[in-house]
Amino acid sequence: MMLDVALVIFQSLALVALAPLWGGVVAALKARMQMRRGAPITQRYRDLLKLTGKETVLSEDASPLARVAPYLVLGAAVAICTWTPVITTHAGLGFAGDLMMTVALFAAMRVLLALLALEAGTPFGGMAASRHLALSALAEPALMLSVFTLALVAHSTDLAAISRAVASSHDAWISPSHLLAATAMGLVVISETGRLPVDNPTTHLELTMIHEGLMLDVSGRHLAALEWAASVRQLLLLTLLANLFLPWGIALEPTPGALLFAFAIWLAKLGVFAVAVALLESVTARMRLFRVPEFLGMAFLLSLLALTSDSLLR
């Protein structure tokens, strides 16, 4: 019991505390690849700290929702952390939420962000919210079909159960359906976290941005909450990709050695993702907005193929 509580707290803390670091690492790696010196990897923490000290300005047109929504978004992100398997598939708070609850809470964060963007009544907020909702509407079917494929393998939609089922079978991960679903999920994660080639996370040109544009009218501690929530969400999606589709090394039983090993493996996987993202972002350009449906259509097709091959090969 004590161990369970400790594990939940440790896993959630790890996700919440390390979230800004991952973005910093990717930015630093990208800078190196592009022969720049770049900011230190702790830059995101400094940004957050600076934001919390700044005055919070709210638009005169904003409704009371604007004062609550940033914290609710962050709260939802942290709540998902409590049942996400990071280093162990030992239950955690899995009773409260499963994969679908996770997807739904991500949707809730999206809705609140989009509403928040419309609060100030400026054109850029509307633009970003409109595009964000359109793209995530297309990502949703692909995501759901990947979830479906996973749930079929594990006979459950519980995150820890899926992770355990894939980790403990010898060949589940090598089946075509699993690989196809993993690829589809990868594409969805790219789109949902706003990385290139779907969205440029470093842009400062209003007309081209989606995820940054949502927060243009937010400032101070509200912005800090939203920035932090966005990075936690990004790390959560990557952790889900790592621990549901490639769960090697995750601790099936909570022994100290296995937990330490799992923690190291998790960090290593995140490092690999960071290198991959940095590499991808250095060599690709951002897609035209109306090419993105094709990109997400491919994700949908892959996940459909995953499901078909599952039913054919079983």
Place this chain on the structure above:
Amino acid sequence: MDLAGLDTALLGGAVGGLAMAALLPLLSLVVPGPPTPLRHTLPRALGVLACLAAAALGARGLAGGSGASIECWPGFPGQPFTLGPDALAAPFLLLFGLVGAASIAITRDAREGAGGRTRLALHAGFAAMLFVVFATRHALLFLFAWEGMTLLSALLVAADPRSARARTAAFTYLALSHLGAACIALALFTLSAHASSFRFDALAQSYAALPAADAVRLAWLFTFGFAVKLGLVPLHIWLPLAHPEAPAPVSALLSGVMVKAGLYGLLRFVWQMPGAPPEHWGTVMLVLGIASALVGALYAVVESDAKRLLAWSTIKHAGLLAVGAGLAAQLAAAGQPVVAGIALAATLYHAIGHGLAKSLAFLAVGEAVHAAGTRSLEHMGGLARRLPRTGLAALIATLALCALPPLSCFAGEWLLFQALILGYSAGAGQLRLLAPFAAAGLALASALAVAAMVKLHGIGFLGRARSEGAATALEPPRDVTTVLLAASVLPLAWGLAAPWSVAALGLPLSALLPGFDVHTLQGLRGLTLQPALLQANSISPLAAAVLVALFALIAALWLRGGTGLRALRRSPSWSGGAPLEARMQYSALGFTKPLRLIFEPVLRGERELEVLEEGSPYFARRVRFRTSMPALLERLLFAPIVQSVLWVSEQARRLQTGSLHLYLAYLLATLVALLLWGR
């Protein structure tokens, strides 16, 4: 304590109260007198109390009430009319009672002169008919109430006699509803002729005794008739026309409750008949359900009339109900009663969850529309600041309709998805093919519905006022906002208590699926929703909500601590240096432009751009822009039917030449034909 008496009193009180609420305003039309407070308060108070009695009756029915019944002799041959709700009717009565009470409590009609009093009478009469539809066990009374429900609500749809749009809506509504009602009447009369009784239990027996081919035909007749009320594609075309035209409290009853009467009819007359539902029924419902969900969500996205957007969203949710019922039928046929139970539980739970959320949405948006003086989202805006209480109710309703946890539409969709996964694994023939597409389709529909709802609240209630009316809108009076806030508690409570709510549906579920134990869906002493067949997957909306609230609170306190609790500053929005005007905001049309472009091949939107005044070669000074979504189904499917009906009647007119001799010849010919035929 004898509770049977209580049930009978509730039943009688509900019927009597609603009847009085309908008749009193009419009486005060006839008997002239000064408008005393009693005159407009009494009928409303009676109506609200009667609806609450109906809700209590529903709750008693869910708790295993004693099954009170009232009989009355209509004065012509046949059995006495019976009112006596059973387990299946109980959840629908509960929904009706809660929504009806809010709807009658909020209406302003009683104070608005003779027209208003007539509308209140119609409103209460419509509610009474809805109550009887759910409460009766007598086929003839059911038909009377069904028809009364359609007619009275059609009168309310056409309440504004000057509006051509309302007249078209009422006509389309009546035409399609009567087609449906004719099918139901034909099927019910066939059955009761065989049974020589109008009682529901006798009808079921005579259904079992029918030859299989006839029984299947009857089941499809019922399905067609009730699918019209449920608003399934392609019989949905009346719904987005009629629902928004009625006054908002009536729209709440129409979308929140009357649509569910379609589901009730399907469950009672197709599902519960012995040997039914027929083969392929489940597949048809599943396919139509997915189509409805997608069509409803897609058209909701591109709609910029606030109330019509909600009506399209009703079609989306009706689609979900059909998917649930169809899935359950397929699974039950494939010998998977436990999984079928999950799908059916999802259907019933969602029927109520959606009813509560959608009626709240109609009530709140209706108040906002009233305050701003327009239904178009393009002319609303900024209302959440001007009408904080109404805005809060609208926010809760929109979030619930996005199927976000922990509100009332989430757990139903979750259960549906679990049933899809289990059904696919169980591998029942067509389901193996359909389940993935159903899952993807529902996911797309949900995501589109989210976009539609964000558009409704974000464009309609947030930002700056887009018109003079919205800029000067006033919060409705205190009693109205109190009703709104009380009604907002319902979707929240139904969603937070999802495991208990589902468990409360145990009796109707076991009436539909004998032997199904609803407690297999609960885990951790009822805290979680956990289908027993799967490993360890459970959700608890309550726990998730507590976690989110807790962490949000911690984050707020911690982050505020950094600034030493400094209050925040309000300032005008910055828009690139230029003074911000309301017209610079994203419009409702522009907001969904990306989705409109992506789905252009399906939607076939029409646009027209005309330059009225050329300023320079590059910048026109004045343009006229018009865009519309053509009603494709009407054009492709219904227009040919209407054309052919018109053609036939054109031909039939040739018989009527006006010549007396010819008419006499017709008489003679008919006589001879009858003699020959009867020989």
